[in-house]
Amino acid sequence: MVIEYVGQNIRQVIADMREKRYEEEGIGSSYMFRVDHDTIIDATKCGNFARFINHSCNPNCYAKIITVESQKKIVIYSRQAINVNEEITYDYKFPIEDVKIPCLCGAENCRGTLN
Template sequence: MLNIQDTSRAPSPVPDAPAPIRKHITGSARTEGYYKISHAEKSAYVAQYALRSTNAESTVAHETPQPQHVTSSRSNRANARRRAQGLEEINQVQRAVALSKGETAAAELNLKFNQLQTRKKHLRFARSPIHDWGLYAMERISRGEMVIEYVGEVIRAQVADKREKVYERQGIGSSYLFRIDEDLVVDATKKGNLGRLINHSCDPNCTAKIITINGEKKIVIYAKQDIELGEEITYDYHFPIEQDKIPCLCGSAKCRGYLN
């Protein structure tokens, strides 16, 4: 059986004993609202307060506030100018570093392109199961290497539109027209190199990139992965979506079914 003590008849506290815990008239602390408990009262029943000095509150309360240093508006403006100058110097250093990196990247790109021109990859064309003729690697090509430049006649986009209609009437098609940007197109239909024989694949081992060499834009085929000896070179044509579909015969597991 639970024994409930009558607090009204409790003996008065012993003088040497710690101060009693605050009594709540209503029997519940939540019904009596907010009230502040002093540091001394907390030290009577909270161990961490008992370990502190009972004079901590009075010491903090009587601390003399330190005078704040007031600077003039002229000093503030001078400090602001110094900070702005420091930031500008940092920005100049960062721009110089970025510029040097850009120049280094451009020089490295020029070097790789010159190496591609002087020492061309060993490639050959042969019949392809994808479509007519295809281009094959006769040496191992590592991922990220330049494989071949897509060479042709550089013409304006308006001229390319007219030629496309002529080629379609002749049954040639527009597969050899490669757009560089909004203004220029490379036409490899009648003037080009082995790059024009590269077939499309929905899961290709190469990709085509537009690079700038000495201010002139070039189309270069890069290896997306390691290419083994005898493997056919392919890249995604990325033809625009049209209503008249061109069937895709790449045969890859990721084949989309159509080139466009």
């Protein structure tokens, strides 16, 4: 285990409203991670360092949803030993959409987009 992705648990309707509000406030990025169909963790304003972990098409970590005392949590686990000063990355696995988000991970096997 590397770190838990923490923030506020919110519903989709709230996530949509917050995303719009964050754009209006000039917040460049929102840090929302879907747990399941009903729940999203919003780490934009009250998260930890996990929200800053970058995507890679060849990651050294992976995200896993676990249940602790009937509450779902997102935990980042390592796939391999991680050296000091090595960047921690995981595959965001964004859903496929018409508007593509370019991937800049630089991996040999880079897919070219995050979605």
